[in-house]
Amino acid sequence: MDCAPWSDLPEPSVTYVPATVTRSAKIVVAGGFGVGKTTLIGSVSEVRPLRMEEPITQASAGVDDLRRAPHKTTTTVAMDFGRIHMAGGRIALYLFGLPGQSRFQPLWEDLAEGALGCLVLADTRDLDASHDALGLLDGADIPYAVAINAFAEAPVYPEEELREALALDADAPLTVCDARDRTSSLHALITLTEYLSEHRSAALMESRR
Amino acid sequence: MSGPRRDPDMIRPYVRTQGRIRAHDDVRLESVVIAATGPTDTLAPDARRVMRLFAGADGGLAVADIAAALELPPSTVRILVSALMDSGHLASPAPAAEDQPDFDLLQEVLRGLRSMV
Ligand SMILES: Nc1nc2c(ncn2[C@@H]2O[C@H](COP(=O)(O)OP(=O)(O)OP(=O)(O)O)[C@@H](O)[C@H]2O)c(=O)[nH]1
Ligand SMILES: [Mg+2]
Numbered sequence: 001m002d003c004a005p006w007s008d009l010p011e012p013s014v015t016y017v018p019a020t021v022t023r024s025a026k027i028v029v030a031g032g033f034g035v036g037k038t039t040l041i042g043s044v045s046e047v048r049p050l051r052m053e054e055p056i057t058q059a060s061a062g063v064d065d066l067r068r069a070p071h072k073t074t075t076t077v078a079m080d081f082g083r084i085h086m087a088g089g090r091i092a093l094y095l096f097g098l099p100g101q102s103r104f105q106p107l108w109e110d111l112a113e114g115a116l117g118c119l120v121l122a123d124t125r126d127l128d129a130s131h132d133a134l135g136l137l138d139g140a141d142i143p144y145a146v147a148i149n150a151f152a153e154a155p156v157y158p159e160e161e162l163r164e165a166l167a168l169d170a171d172a173p174l175t176v177c178d179a180r181d182r183t184s185s186l187h188a189l190i191t192l193t194e195y196l197s198e199h200r201s202a203a204l205m206e207s208r209r
Numbered sequence: 210m211s212g213p214r215r216d217p218d219m220i221r222p223y224v225r226t227q228g229r230i231r232a233h234d235d236v237r238l239e240s241v242v243i244a245a246t247g248p249t250d251t252l253a254p255d256a257r258r259v260m261r262l263f264a265g266a267d268g269g270l271a272v273a274d275i276a277a278a279l280e281l282p283p284s285t286v287r288i289l290v291s292a293l294m295d296s297g298h299l300a301s302p303a304p305a306a307e308d309q310p311d312f313d314l315l316q317e318v319l320r321g322l323r324s325m326v
Contacts, residue, residue: 086318092241186325187326
């Protein structure tokens with residue numbers, strides 16, 4: 001019998017999903033670097049937020065150069081996540097954070113599949129940083145709301161200007177939150193979920209026409 | 210015999226996942242599984258590590274929880290969990306009676322979030 005080197009190590013402690021849970025759901029929290037994704041997930045999660053790491057292999061040269069220079073690089077993408085239990089312990093809602101760069105597209109597809117929707121965090125000091133996330137979302141057909149994470153030093157703009165700068169759909173909600181504050185973060189998630197609910201009713205009406 | 214060499218990045222996950230190369234579509238990062246029964250001594254090391262996490266468990270774990278605890282890539286864990294469901298070692302939690310027939314997950318989540326503020 002082979003005995004792997006890890007076999008004597010204690011496994012890390014885990015927080016089990018309560019035995020009452022029969023259903024799970026997921027919301028993705030996206031946005032540029034340092035915009036507050038990890039902070040928001042940590043403020044609402046009922047368990048210590050955890051992190052997973054996915055190595056992604058990419059051609060380091062342009063596709064055309066692949067045959068001549070088949071160099072590949074492996075980058076590790078970290079995704080953190082938290083968990084909330086609800087409905088009398090019957091539902092586990094998972095919140096996954098993902099940096100919104102388009103080079104993470106392969107991961108994005110795994111994450112987006114089956115997601116209820118996505119909360120995009122934005123910082124008014126660098127609205128361009130949100131464009132990659134928004135572009136991925138438009139491509140993936142996943143409904144989203146945008147929350148401006150209100151850093152004290154960040155400039156405040158009128159909603160219309162923000163919508164224009166972010167090129168937001170007229171019906172996508174735009175709200176403001178403080179990711180460090182649990183209630184404020186929950187309100188941003190509620191804004192998203194209310195929209196998802198309306199969005200779905202609208203889609204149902206459409207399909208019945 | 211010649212031919213394109215196999216990509217080592219492809220081989221490694223294949224070995225780790227007991228020959229399974231794709232996850233079930235409905236085994237997602239947030240999918241919760243619970244331990245069922247089955248001998249674990251014939252399992253490959255990574256699969257055994259997954260099952261070891263459930264020893265003495267008083268609940269389930271999502272694919273993401275397993276990936277974080279074992280420091281394995283979530284894409285690999287999706288496949289491992291799919292294989293362990295096929296072999297009967299892991300199962301989905303039984304649906305509760307009140308889940309049927311028109312349980313509305315989105316409305317329940319909305320209600321749940323509202324009740325937290
Ligand atoms: N003032 C202020 N600081 C914040 C707020 N949200 C987050 N921060 C701080 O901003 C920094 C970055 O926040 P993170 O939550 O790590 O951001 P992130 O989006 O997870 O960053 P990456 O994972 O590196 O892309 C941290 O030092 C936070 O404490 C906020 O609402 N207001
Ligand atoms: Mg982060």
